[in-house]
Amino acid sequence: MGTRSLELFFQPSSIAVIGASEREGSLGGAIVRNLLGSEFSGQIIPVNSRGYPTIYDLPAVSRIGELEEVPDLAIICTPADTVPKVIKQLHKKGVGAAMLLTGGIARARSWQFRPSSDRLDHVVEQTRMRILGPDCLGIVMPWRNLNASFLHVPVRKGNIAYIGQSGTLASGVMDWAYSRNIGFSHVMTLGKSQDVSLPDLIDYVVQEPHVRTILIQLDEIGSGKALVRSLRAASRHKLVLAVKNNRFQQSPLSRIETPKGLRSRDSLIDETLARAGVLRVSATDELFDCVDALSPRQKTFGPRLAIVANGRGPAILAMDRLIHDHGRLAELSEKTRSHLRGLLPEYVKTSNPVLLNPELKPNQLAAVVNTLVTDRKVDAVLVINIPSLGNDSMANARALGELTRKTQKTILTSWMGEHTAEDSREYFDQQGIPTFDTPDNAIKSYMYMVQHQRTQSLLRETPESLEIPISQMHEDVDRQILESHRPGDYLLPTYAWALLESYGFAVCENHYCNTITEMLTLAQRIEKPWVLRVHHRDYLYPFAYGDNPRERLRAVAREIYKESDLAPAAERLESSIAEAFPHSPVLGYTVQKQYRALDNLQFSFGIGRDDELGPYIFFGGGGSTADILVDREVALPPLNANLAEKLIKRTHFYKVLSERSDNLERELITLERWLVALSHMVLNHPWIAGFEANAIRQQVGRYRVIGVAGEVGLPVKPAMQPYPVELEDQYQSKHDNHYRIRPIRGEDEPLLEQFYQRLSQESLRLRFFTARRQFDHKELARFTQIDYDREMAFVAIRDNKLYGVVRAWVDPDDVTAEYSVIIDDECRGEGLGHHLMTRIIEYLTDRGVLQVFGTVLPHNSGMLGLCEHLGFVLHNNMEEGVVDVVKELNPMQYGWQRKKMLTFR
Known part of the structure; x- marks a missing residue:
């Protein structure tokens, strides 16, 4: 897994098509035609066992062994049962990557394909070739003139990377996108790929220069934790949108069960994508509606919307959707309303929405919208145009086009109809103005973006530091539980209550026992009135209450004041349990003080x-x-x-x-x-x-x-890596100052801001290569709320002040890491910089990173001297005017790792 050798898919200089043919309906033939049609500049080598000398005028070979040169990429289009043998032959030839466009290998519903799938998994494991597929669509990259797919339509150039799991769905989406003039930087699907995964593709594509937006189509989450890490890293730099199919467990094609205690797993998917910084939409067409809503000039979406329409009906449609999606109608300022009175007839109200005459005139439309976008209380404007006699749709569109070039605010358009609106929509597309078929779609897309921005802001909020009263008792409770329980066991109530208490939870006074006799004795220690709970096996597990009313039998007796009432109450409850749950024996009793719920x-x-x-x-x-x-x-x-x-x-x-x-x-x-x-x-x-x-x-x-x-159960790690408390340390400086060295936390944002404010302009320039003083909240949040899977930063804290930061960004394959370090000017000569650099080097070495590198300005003699002392190799980069510094940390294990490492020539 990882991005190892993925450049063979994305930047091949030669491609062999295994199973190429000019036969009508040939998959391999379609691939060759698309490669030729995209004007691929590299070598295309058809391979066909029938011995054709040429295929589409390209010299062909009949066997893989006859290839004169080793191609970067092989595209396999042969029958399913031949694929394992073909991969072995390619591996023997030295080919490092292959795409399997062959279908049928992973069809789980047909037993006859299972042997092919098993053999393929075994061969992939043996050869360590990078395999994309089977059942994948291929890869299309218009900017590199590469169409290595069986798509039936061309793909326009653009800045959207589309990564899907379903090839057939992608084919339909590309057909639809082509008709709407939507362009892409990358198009690819995984099919049933067991090697190259969705996280691998995301990690690679996010580094590509033409990518601004990543669209992801998901049938299943698959490698969930790796996917979350990749999505979090990608959403820091790009807009990432996702559509997740298989939303309902009732679907016969859904393979994942809803976890116990949840009515729908979809809520968990929603939260996971939101925490990863991804905007989730409900349908495939909404992916592109959201992309349309992204004006090249405007990246932010405020919640206050103004609506302009030449009819009451479409304005009502827009308002209904806005209210349904919890949107906010902008309240116009008195200055704006006064200006509108001078532009509109007396019978037209100047409130929001602004309703104009059906015979909409370009000058009036432009003047009204211009007035609205200059209002500070308005964040965005939706303009709705209904065709009618006396209404020139194209003229109105051009009037808006002139205006959008003069404002930074978002203007959305909905030119309703089809025949009269077609030219106007095409004009809006050319001008980069968001346009939608209906007001409903416009509002949906707008609210998606508003909600996404709201979620992103919440994730970037500086968290408060909460003091949690956790005692060390939880370690003893943990040890006792693991000694007395096995995976699959219910947690004994005594331990469950002890665990809660060790974390500071206020719990009811209670005692658990195994017999009625013991229960009568323990009850005397608890203040009355009592609550009696009878535990049977099924209900000692969590999430025992089900949908069936019979399953919600409450084995509880309340308001017990007399000791003599305890045993009869227990017997009554046991009788009810035996009737409702004949196979679930009673295992114990709990007596607790009864508390009233306010x-x-x-x-x-x-x-x-x-x-x-x-x-x-x-x-x-x-x-x-x-x-x-x-x-x-x-x-x-x-x-x-x-x-x-x-x-x-x-x-x-x-x-x-x-x-x-x-x-x-x-x-x-x-x-x-x-x-x-x-x-x-x-x-x-x-x-x-x-x-x-x-x-x-x-x-x-x-x-x-x-x-x-x-x-x-068995130990399971969370999808997101927590704060690594085990990396905390202490440092006593040469001046006898005591620093706490620990990983950075989101709560450190105020300390980091104060630290930057104290630094000299020279120190800031040496770190950021520019003399800057101001850092906004978004930047500071990005520096402090880090993903410990992909980044590490150690801070030096003394007397609640931050005095130094060392940071390392680790590539997805743990091959290289880039570092930066900055120390408070007051700490010169204390050895703090040396200690922080040593700390990050130790961390990266223990993690298994092969190489750490950095970029230093030539006159930063202190940093260059420190690097030499720590064993870095220095190289003057005359072209960039900097000094590159590199230190090897761990030995290489595989040849592919060399391609990712920094070397000096």
């Missing part, structure tokens, strides 16, 4: 696990109906205060709480702390396969857990 508010929270994405955290309404309510929202760990708040506010529980609370801020902080503590539980105890807690609102700002169930 306003009868209950909520549930806990930990679930997805087969592809790993552990997740949920929060929502509680009680016996928790598993059948829609009010259960999810988030991926790790969580900080901002992400916890975002999770809480998505629930119906929060809406009820906000109406009933007299101190909502205080209560919200308490709940945030609980969820952040729960996030620590996920990370510290990866064996938790499921954990469900039910809690009540006991008083304003005070909550208490009254029920808990857990399950033990």
Whole structure:
């Protein structure tokens, strides 16, 4: 996996087409025709076993062994049962990459294809060739004049990279996109590829110079954790949009089961893509509508929309959709309304939306829209045009075209109709003005972008630092659980309660026991009234409450004041359990103090696990109906205060709480702390396969857990790497100053900003190659909220001030890493720079990175001297006017790694 040798797919100088033929309907023949039609500048070598001397006037060979030169890429179009043998022959010849356009190998519903699939997997593992497919569409790169696919339509040049899993769907999308003049930098699909994966392609494509937007079509998540890492890295630099099919478990083509405790897995996919910075849309055509909404001049989408229409009906359509999608209609300023009064007849209102006459005139339209875009309270304008007598659609379009060149604000257009609107839409496409067939589509696309920007802003918010009262007791509880439980066991209630207490949760006073006699004794230690819970095997597991009312039998007795009532209550509950669950024996009892829920508010929270994405955290309404309510929202760990708040506010529980609370801020902080503590539980105890807690609102700002169930499983890591606390360290400088050396955190943004403000202009220039002083929030958030999978930054902290940062960006294959370092001017001579550089070198070496490199200005003598002392090799780059510095960390294991490493000639 990884980007190893992917340049053979994307930049081949020679291509062999195995199975090429001029026979009508030949897949190999279609590939050769497309290669020739795209004017591919490299060598094309057809291979056909029938011994044709030429194919489409190209010299052909009959066997792979007859190839005079080793091609960079082989495209295999032969029958499924021949593919393993063909790959072996290509490997023997020295070919490093192959695309399998052959279909049928991965058809799981037909037993006769299974042997082909098994043999192929074995051959790929043996040869270590890079294989894309089978059942893939191929690769198209218009900027490189390469069409190595069986697409039936040409692909225009553009700045969109399309990566899909379904070749047939991509074929239809490209047909549709061609008719709309939409261009691409890359088009490719994976099919059933087991080697080259979606994360591999994303990691490679994001580095390509022509790519501005990445569109992803997903049938299945596949390598979930690797995909999340790749998407997070890509969305930092590009706009990434995704459409995820197979949304419903009821579909017979869906292979992934919904995790226990969730009504729909789709909510987890939504949250995962949002945390990765990806904009998810519902349908394929909406991918391109969102791309259309991206004006080349405007990258931001404010929420305040103004609407201009030459008719009441289309304005109502737009308003309905805006309200449905929780949009916001701009409130026009008095200055704007006054100006509009001078432009419009007296009978036309100057409020938003602005309704003009059906006989729309270009001058009036331009004047009205110009007035709206100059209003500071307006972020974007949607213009709707309905064809009618006296309405020149093209003239109105041109009037808007002139205006859009003079403003930075987003102007969306919807020229309704077909015959009279066709030329106008083509004009808008040429001018880069977003245009849509209907107001509904325009609003949908606009709101997608607004929501995406809102999500991105939330992810970039500087998180608060919450003090979580975690005791070291959790380590002892963890050890005891692992000693007494095996994967698949339910978590004994005693340990479940102890685990919650060790993380600072307020829990009800309770005792668990195995017999009624023991229960009677333990009850005396607890204040009355009592609650009695009878535990049977099925209900000691989390998420036991099902959709069937019979399954929601509540084995609980409340309001018990007398000791003599305990045993009869237990017997009654056991009798009900035996009738409803005859195969689930009673295993124990819990007696606990009864607590009253303020306003009868209950909520549930806990930990679930997805087969592809790993552990997740949920929060929502509680009680016996928790598993059948829609009010259960999810988030991926790790969580900080901002992400916890975002999770809480998505629930119906929060809406009820906000109406009933007299101190909502205080209560919200308490709940945030609980969820952040729960996030620590996920990370510290990866064996938790499921954990469900039910809690009540006991008083304003005070909550208490009254029920808990857990399950033990095999350890699973989260999709997103948490803060690596194990990398924290101390350093005592030469001047006897004590620094805390640790990885950077999102909460460090204020410290980093203050650090940059204290630095001299010369220090900033040596680090950033320019004398800059101002860093906006977006930049600082990017520097502090890092993905520890792809980047590492160590900071030196003393007296709550930041005095140094060393940073390394690691390539997806862990071959190379680029470093940067900057130290406070006050710390000269303390050895802090040397220590930070040593720390990052140790980290990269332990991680297995082969080479670390950097770029230094020639007169930065201090950095150059430090590099020489640390064993870097220095090279004067006369062309760029800098000094390249390189240090080898680990030995090479594979030849392909050399291509990615920096070498001096």
